[in-house]
Amino acid sequence: xxxxxxxxxxxxxxxxxxxxxxxxxxxxAAFAQAAGEPVTIGVSGPLTGQNxxxxxxxxxxFDLALDxxxxxxxxxxxxxxxxxxxxxxxxQSVAIAQKFVSDPKIVVEVGDFSSTASMAAxxxxxxxxxxxxxxxxxxxxxTKGGDYMWSNSVSQADEQPRLAKYAxxxxxxxxxxxxxxxxxGRSSQTIFTESAKSLGVDVVAxxxxxxxxxxxxxxxxxxxxxxxxxxxLISYYADGALITRQTRSxxxxxxxxxxxxxxxxxxxxxxxxxxxxxxxxxxxxxNDTRPxxxxxxxxxxxxxxxxxxxxxxxAYDAIILLAAVIDKYGVDRTAIRDGLAQIKDVPSVIYxxxxxxxxxxxxxxxxxxxxxxxxxxxxxxDGKKPNAS
Amino acid sequence: MSSFIDYTVNGLVIGxxxxxxxxxxxxxxxxxxxxxxAHGSVYTIGAYIGWAAITFLHTPLPVTMAIxxxxxxxxxxxxxxxxxxxxQGSARIAPLLATIGISFVLDQVVQLVFSASPRAxxxxxxxxxxxxxxxxxxxxxxxxxGVGVGxxxxxxxxxxxxKLGFAVRATAQDREAALQMGVNVNAVNSTVFAIASALGxxxxxxxxxxxxxxxxxxxxxxxxxxIVAQVIGGVGNVPGAIVGSLLLGLIESYGIALLGTTYRNLxxxxxxxxxxxxxxxxxxxxxxxxxxEPLTGAFIAPxxxxxxxxxxxxxxxxxxxxxxxVFGAPYLLQTLTNAWLAAMLALSLTLMAGxxxxxxxxxxxxxAIGAYASALLTVDLNAPTWLTIPAAGLITSALGTxxxxxAFRLRGHTIAIATLAIGxxxxxxxxxWESLTRGAMGVTGxxxxxxxxxxxxxxxxxxxxxxxxxxxxxxxxxxxxxxHFGRTLRAIRDDDVAARSYGIRLDRYKALAFAFGGFGAGVxxxxxxxxxxxxxxxxFDSQVSxxxxxxxxxxxxxxxxxxxxxxxxxxxxxxxxxxxxxxRILIYGIVLLLLIRFxxxxxxxxx
Numbered sequence: 001x002x003x004x005x006x007x008x009x010x011x012x013x014x015x016x017x018x019x020x021x022x023x024x025x026x027x028x029a030a031f032a033q034a035a036g037e038p039v040t041i042g043v044s045g046p047l048t049g050q051n052x053x054x055x056x057x058x059x060x061x062f063d064l065a066l067d068x069x070x071x072x073x074x075x076x077x078x079x080x081x082x083x084x085x086x087x088x089x090x091x092q093s094v095a096i097a098q099k100f101v102s103d104p105k106i107v108v109e110v111g112d113f114s115s116t117a118s119m120a121a122x123x124x125x126x127x128x129x130x131x132x133x134x135x136x137x138x139x140x141x142x143t144k145g146g147d148y149m150w151s152n153s154v155s156q157a158d159e160q161p162r163l164a165k166y167a168x169x170x171x172x173x174x175x176x177x178x179x180x181x182x183x184x185g186r187s188s189q190t191i192f193t194e195s196a197k198s199l200g201v202d203v204v205a206x207x208x209x210x211x212x213x214x215x216x217x218x219x220x221x222x223x224x225x226x227x228x229x230x231x232x233l234i235s236y237y238a239d240g241a242l243i244t245r246q247t248r249s250x251x252x253x254x255x256x257x258x259x260x261x262x263x264x265x266x267x268x269x270x271x272x273x274x275x276x277x278x279x280x281x282x283x284x285x286x287n288d289t290r291p292x293x294x295x296x297x298x299x300x301x302x303x304x305x306x307x308x309x310x311x312x313x314x315a316y317d318a319i320i321l322l323a324a325v326i327d328k329y330g331v332d333r334t335a336i337r338d339g340l341a342q343i344k345d346v347p348s349v350i351y352x353x354x355x356x357x358x359x360x361x362x363x364x365x366x367x368x369x370x371x372x373x374x375x376x377x378x379x380x381x382d383g384k385k386p387n388a389s
Numbered sequence: 390m391s392s393f394i395d396y397t398v399n400g401l402v403i404g405x406x407x408x409x410x411x412x413x414x415x416x417x418x419x420x421x422x423x424x425x426x427a428h429g430s431v432y433t434i435g436a437y438i439g440w441a442a443i444t445f446l447h448t449p450l451p452v453t454m455a456i457x458x459x460x461x462x463x464x465x466x467x468x469x470x471x472x473x474x475x476x477q478g479s480a481r482i483a484p485l486l487a488t489i490g491i492s493f494v495l496d497q498v499v500q501l502v503f504s505a506s507p508r509a510x511x512x513x514x515x516x517x518x519x520x521x522x523x524x525x526x527x528x529x530x531x532x533x534x535g536v537g538v539g540x541x542x543x544x545x546x547x548x549x550x551x552k553l554g555f556a557v558r559a560t561a562q563d564r565e566a567a568l569q570m571g572v573n574v575n576a577v578n579s580t581v582f583a584i585a586s587a588l589g590x591x592x593x594x595x596x597x598x599x600x601x602x603x604x605x606x607x608x609x610x611x612x613x614x615x616i617v618a619q620v621i622g623g624v625g626n627v628p629g630a631i632v633g634s635l636l637l638g639l640i641e642s643y644g645i646a647l648l649g650t651t652y653r654n655l656x657x658x659x660x661x662x663x664x665x666x667x668x669x670x671x672x673x674x675x676x677x678x679x680x681x682e683p684l685t686g687a688f689i690a691p692x693x694x695x696x697x698x699x700x701x702x703x704x705x706x707x708x709x710x711x712x713x714x715v716f717g718a719p720y721l722l723q724t725l726t727n728a729w730l731a732a733m734l735a736l737s738l739t740l741m742a743g744x745x746x747x748x749x750x751x752x753x754x755x756x757a758i759g760a761y762a763s764a765l766l767t768v769d770l771n772a773p774t775w776l777t778i779p780a781a782g783l784i785t786s787a788l789g790t791x792x793x794x795x796a797f798r799l800r801g802h803t804i805a806i807a808t809l810a811i812g813x814x815x816x817x818x819x820x821x822w823e824s825l826t827r828g829a830m831g832v833t834g835x836x837x838x839x840x841x842x843x844x845x846x847x848x849x850x851x852x853x854x855x856x857x858x859x860x861x862x863x864x865x866x867x868x869x870x871x872x873h874f875g876r877t878l879r880a881i882r883d884d885d886v887a888a889r890s891y892g893i894r895l896d897r898y899k900a901l902a903f904a905f906g907g908f909g910a911g912v913x914x915x916x917x918x919x920x921x922x923x924x925x926x927x928x929f930d931s932q933v934s935x936x937x938x939x940x941x942x943x944x945x946x947x948x949x950x951x952x953x954x955x956x957x958x959x960x961x962x963x964x965x966x967x968x969x970x971x972x973r974i975l976i977y978g979i980v981l982l983l984l985i986r987f988x989x990x991x992x993x994x995x996x
Contacts (some may be wrong), residue, residue, distance in 0.1 A: 048497070048974045050606045052505035084967065087974075090921055090928055091727055095964060098848060099720035116928055119833065120921035124723075127846060141833040145922070181651055181820065183925060186829040207650045208829070212610045214600050215406070217399035217524070218645040224523065225392055238507045242600055250395065250524040269509045270602050 039074055039331050041081040041322060042100040044121065045111040049087035054113050054136075054311055059083065061308075061315025064300055069319065074327040081110070081319075088113045090120035097121035101128030107331045108133060108322055115139040115183050122149055131337050135318035136311075139183045143361040150340050152321060152354060153314070154283050154366040156188045159260060160234075161195035162368055166281055167230060167257050168199040169370075171385040175201055175257075176228035178219065178243060180235055181208035188234045188259065204228050209239070216243050220250045233258035237309075241270035248274055255279060255386045260368065264309040268376050278373045279381065283350045283366045284313040287380070290367070296349045313349045321346050321354060394522035396646045397639065402530055404638020406599065408537040409592030410615030411622065411630035413585040416544060419625030420561045420581045422481070424616060424802060426488040427468055428589050429608030430495035435461045435590025436597035436607070437503055440510050450513055457594045458587045464495075465586025466579050473582075474575060475986055482748070483989040485805075486942055489935060490985060492608060493978030500605040501975070507604035510597040533595050537631060540588055544627050557581060561625070609931075613809075617661045620806055623671025632672060655817040658810040665807045666795050692990035694948055702950065709856055713849040722848040724964050725957070726920075729855035732956035733913035735940040736862050736949065737906035742938070743947025743995065744870060745902040746882030747797070748805050751812020752910060753933035754792075757819060759785040759911030760918035760929065764832045765825070767919075775840045778915045785911025790903040797899050812934050819926040831925025838919045855916060859953065862909045867949050869905070870996070878902055879947075943984060945991030954992055 043062070046055040062081055069079050084100075086093040093112045100106045101124060108131045112118040118134050119142060125132040126146035134142050134151045143149045167175055175196065179189040185208065193203050205226035207219050220243070223231060231247065231254055233240050240262035247256065256278045263282035268275050286297040286307060296316060300308040308316075322336075324346045329339030340361070345353040354363045370381035410432065417425045435457045442448045442456045472491045476483045514532065518525040548554040559567040560577045568574050596611075597603040614637070619626075622633025637657060644656030664671065713722055734752060742748040763781035766772045772780075792815070796807040819826045826832070838845040838854065845851055869875050877898050880888045885895060918924050940959045944951025966976050984992075 048500070052500060053507075053604075056505060089932075091960075092963065094921065095720060095723045095727060098723035102719045114927075115831070115923070116925055119831075119923035120928070123837065123846070123920075123922045139830075139833075141923075144833075181829050183830045209650045210654065212606075213650075213653070214602070214607075214610075215399075215403045216650075217402060218396055218642040219650045221392055221395045221399065221523070222645060222649070238602065238604070242602060245601060249518070249527065250399070251520075266506065270507060272509065272511070272601055 035073075036077045038078045038080045039107055039326060040105045041079065041319070042096075042103070042106040042109045043081050043083040043111050044086045044093050044096045044100070044109060044117075045083065045113050046088040047083065047085035049089070051088045051113050055083070055085070057309065057311040058111075058315040060300075060304055061312040061317075062319050064296075064303055064312075065316045065319035065323070067303070068299070069323040074323050075331060077331075079319075079323055079326070082106070086112050086117055088117045090117045093117040093121045094124060097124040097128075097132075101125065101130050106130065107326065107333055108336050110135065110318055110322070115142065118142065119145060122146065125149070129337075130333050131340065133318060133322060135314050138187075140187055147361070148337055150337075150356065150361045152318060152348075152351070152356075152363045154260075154350065155360075155362050155364070156184070156191050158364060158366055159283075159368075160188050160191040162281060163232070163257065163259050164192055164195040164199055164201060166279065166370055167196065167232060168201050170230070170255070170257065170279060172201060172228075172230040172255075172257070174204045174228050175230045175232050176205040176207070176223040176226050177203055177232045177234065178207050178209065178216075178223065179233075180239060181210055185234050192232065192234065211239070213239070214242055216246045217250050220247055220252055224250060224252050228254060230254050231256045233262065235259065235262055237262045237264040237267040238270060241267050241275065244271045244278060245274045261310070263371070263378065264311075265307045266309070268373065268378070271373075275373045276375065277386075280371050280373075280378075281368045282310065282371055282378075283368050284308075284310050285369045285371060285378065285380075287378075288367075288369060290352060292347050292349050292352065317348050317350055317354070321348065392523070392646070395524050396642045398521050398524060398526065400639035400642030401635055402526060402638070403641065404618075404635035405530065405534050405537060406592075406596050406634075407614050407618045407637055408631045408634035409533065409540075409595065410589065410611055411618035411634045412537065412541050412544070412627055413589040413592070414612075414615045415619045415622070415625055415627050415630035416581060416585045416588075418619065418802075419627070420557055421473075421484070421578060422561075422625075422802070423473075423484050423488065424805070425585070426485070426612055427472075427491040427495060428488075428585070428615060429610075429612030430492040430499075431461055431464055431468075431586045431589040432593035432596075432611050433499055433603070433605060433608040434464055434495060435593035436510065436603040437499055437593075438590065439594035439597065440503075440508060440603060443511070454591060454594065457590045461590025462583040462587040464590070465582040465584075468586070469579050469582035472982065474578070476989065479989040482942060482946075483985050486939065487982060487985050489939075490978050490982040492612075494975060494982065496605055496608055497972075497975040497978060501972070503605065505605055507602050509601050510594075510603050511601060512598040514598075529595070529599050533599065536591060536595065537634075541627050541631050544584070548627070553577070553580065613813075613931075614657070616806060617657055617810070619671075620661055620803075621664050621671055623673040624802070626671065626673045629671055629673030636672075651821055652817075655814065655821065658813045658817070661810045662795075662807060662814070665799060665803055665810070669799060669803050692945070692994040694945060694951075694994035694996050695992075697950060706860055710853065713852055717849065719848040722852045724961060726848070726852050726855050728957045728960035729852070729859045730913045730917055731937070731940060731960045732859045732953045733855075733862060733909045734937045735944065735952035735956045736859070736866055737909040737913075738937050739941045739944070739947055739949065739952040740866060740869075740902055740906045742941055743945075744875060744882065745878045745899055747793075747899060747902070748808070748938075749793075749812075749934070750805050750809035750938065751815070751931070751934050752808075752937045753929040753931060754812035754815035755785050755789045755907055755910035756914035756917065756933065757815055757926070757929040758788050759914030760924050761819060761826055761832070761914075762911065763915030764835045764918040764924055767836050768832060768834060774836065774838050774919055778838075778912055778919075781915035782908040782911040785914065786904045786907035789907035789910070790900050793903055794896075794900065797896050809931070809934070812931060816926050816930065826926075829925065831923060831928075832918075833923050835918050835922045835924065837922070838916065851920065858912060858916075862912075863949050863953060866905075870947075870949065874898070874901065939981065943981075943991055945993040945995045947996035948991065948993045949996075951991050951993030951996075958992075 084096045110133045122145035126148045138153045179185040258280040260282045325339040329335045341358045344355045348354040371378045372381045442453045514528040518527045556572045618634035618637045619630040622629030759781040762784040763777040766777040940955035944955030
């Protein structure tokens with residue numbers, strides 16, 4: 001009896017949370033077509049704190065995907081999500097994990113944002129038998145947490161060799177690498193360096209910087225003294241833009257090749273003039289002619305009246321993929337885990353068609369395009385090599 | 390050689406930016422003897438007001454600066470009037486905490502209004518640059534330098550030669566005496582906050598333009614660097630703040646040149662600690678500077694502690710143990726487990742800060758040491774957790790005491806700043822000592838807790854284990870406090886000169902307090918590591934230190950029951966406010982401010 005009344009309390013609280021989410025107009029989309037008890041995805045991610053902007057970007061992608069999914073629903077029922085704010089803080093993500101695991105309404109969990117917060121909660125999800133779907137978790141050990149940890153985040157083992165190839169294709173022989181000193185940046189840098197070496201590209205300097213760093217002048221002097229013919233950025237868009245702007249002020253004229261993570265309209269806005277000529281590649285490019293991409297971009301612009309970026313796209317993909325799994329294999333938690341291993345060729349903005357490798361529990365073969373910034377716009381690279389100075 | 394010139398120029402350029410922040414902080418510190426943690430928030434607000442003016446009103450730079458100046462002066466006056474003036478006469482810790490609460494609230498408001506994603510802040514200055522060495526500096530660099538030096542010069546003249554300036558200095562030296570001489574102390578404080586905040590807002594605007602980047606999270610780092618710079622220059626000394634800032638910029642730049650970018654902040658904080666130890670008055674403080682530092686114990690709000698009868702405490706403990714049998718919801722148990730882990734930290738901090746009077750802003754560093762010790766012992770050496778957790782406690786106790794030992798002779802605010810720096814240094818060493826700690830990748834695959842082969846991961850079992858440790862630590866600590874040891878510590882706290890004249894060896898007693906406190910914090914960190922199975926250098930960041938301090942003050946400094954209560958309240962509040970999603974940190978900040986305002990001695994009272 002006590003356990004029961006307790007469960008009722010949790011249920012009640014959750015319902016309240018959903019009602020509030022609905023009331024504020026944010027979370028669950030209108031489910032006019034699909035009827036019945038909604039199927040609920042639990043989201044653990046940052047809505048406040050240092051990383052709040054990413055949670056806000058997720059929401060846009062989620063809501064767009066739900067609009068689409070709920071035209072017919074999953075197994076005839078509407079799909080919805082409950083977004084719990086973790087601030088990407090492990091102390092809060094573990095509490096949320098316990099909450100989700102013990103709430104029978106939650107059929108699958110999505111998030112968290114940072115590896116610190118996600119991997120702290122992994123063991124709870126694993127023991128509780130609830131799939132933790134970390135769609136931004138590229139830490140190589142994330143999916144090693146257990147057979148309930150799945151990720152469609154683009155693996156750095158996929159991404160970095162391509163960046164190295166791009167640098168080689170551009171004709172660079174000696175590059176300097178600036179990387180964000182987090183688990184993501186550090187593992188990317190290691191993989192990049194290895195593949196660059198195998199392509200005959202020499203890494204002449206490697207500098208890690210802290211996420212909250214804003215001044216890069218002295219770092220760039222170090223880079224300059226290593227005499228590279230290009231600068232590689234393993235950065236997010238905000239810090240990537242800061243570095244790009246400051247290269248000119250220390251007298252560096254070498255071209256910049258940045259990893260796909262800088263791809264965002266914000267990069268152009270923040271880098272300003274200095275952004276022109278930056279090479280990058282991206283898994284997501286709104287002008288990509290693939291039909292999955294075009295349908296996503298059109299719908300996104302129609303709903304939000306702005307250009308989507310990478311985080312919007314991966315969030316959208318995550319919900320579309322999970323909806324496909326739930327629709328096909330059922331709302332049971334174990335069925336969802338087994339379904340992830342079996343599902344094939346789900347339409348995806350990032351992958352074209354997504355299927356999981358059952359060993360790594362990741363998706364391989366992300367599509368990518370080579371891009372360059374021209375006149376404040378990302379455009380497809382025309383194949384012209386810059387004259388290395 | 391040409392690179393050396395470049396590093397020097399770059400150091401001065403960034404030092405220039407720190408200077409803008411440090412001058413405002415120094416002014417407030419000089420008058421109110423207060424580290425204004427909300428200064429960075431005003432800086433952020435200035436940047437956003439500037440952004441709004443440029444975007445919506447298309448104002449040219451001088452007009453934008455004027456708007457920001459006036460608006461931020463008003464914000465500063467509001468902070469002083471609403472947030473700080475009502476706290477006059479309460480313990481010194483109250484306004485300090487209030488500025489932390491205010492910064493939470495302001496940052497959240499900015500984030501709610503302008504969203505969290507960074508924005509570009511363009512400027513309409515001419516785009517010419519002067520080549521120096523291999524690099525160049527632009528018009529904005531010169532403007533920033535001009536504003537920094539100009540503001541410092543104006544302030545210097547204002548403080549030296551105007552009547553209001555006399556009043557400000559009189560208030561800074563002795564508030565009561567100034568009041569008796571007819572100085573309107575409130576008006577002085579209000580003026581100071583207006584000037585400092587206006588300057589802070591202008592710095593936010595200019596720095597935002599410099600980087601073409603503003604975001605709501607920029608405030609904490611700004612405050613931190615500003616504090617470091619002004620300590621180097623001499624706390625409360627306005628010209629000193631400028632020199633300190635330039636020196637900080639240079640040291641950082643040379644640090645990068647020598648060892649690489651990841652060592653930058655390590656250089657900054659080590660420099661800070663060295664200064665605190667050898668030149669606590671900074672470059673310009675001089676020996677003759679008036680000893681305006683409070684005595685160690687001045688942080689404590691004297692009050693009569695609320696004493697609960699013993700049977701009530703035992704009944705509550707019993708109820709806590711019985712709880713999982715009645716309410717088994719894992720979410721509730723996890724939240725309370727978090728509270729027990731926080732309670733271990735709070736017990737440790739309340740002993741050091743409350744009983745021994747050595748306030749600490751870097752307590753998360755102890756958690757990190759404990760967590761890494763136990764994690765690495767189990768992962769690298771396959772040691773069993775029942776052995777590594779007490780071992781982690783002992784290692785933390787030893788390392789923590791060793792790290793803090795040089796800071797024992799510091800007093801008042803300087804020890805707060807020193808501990809803040811030590812906490813940052815621990816985190817940066819973890820980041821950079823890759824061969825031991827795996828650096829930014831963090832430690833993965835940490836095994837779960839186990840006792841003699843039985844794995845403990847069921848929420849109930851973890852809950853009981855943590856609760857039992859908290860109760861044990863609390864009992865030992867209560868016993869210590871009523872013994873000779875506790876009385877001696879309180880004597881040191883209340884009057885260290887008197888204590889010394891009674892033949893008490895201050896360092897030894899403080900070291901004992903830290904050794905005991907370090908053990909509890911280390912155990913808490915170690916258990917956390919095994920619960921999370923993954924830790925990295927960000928798991929225990931400076932926010933955790935601030936949270937721990939808030940818990941201790943909320944419960945009542947030095948009060949054992951209060952520390953546990955504070956931990957429960959502060960681990961529970963964010964979860965209670967979870968339904969309010971985006972607004973919860975805002976509400977949390979407001980609740981904190983109200984508590985400080987209406988019960989500065991904490992819920993249970995100081996001991």
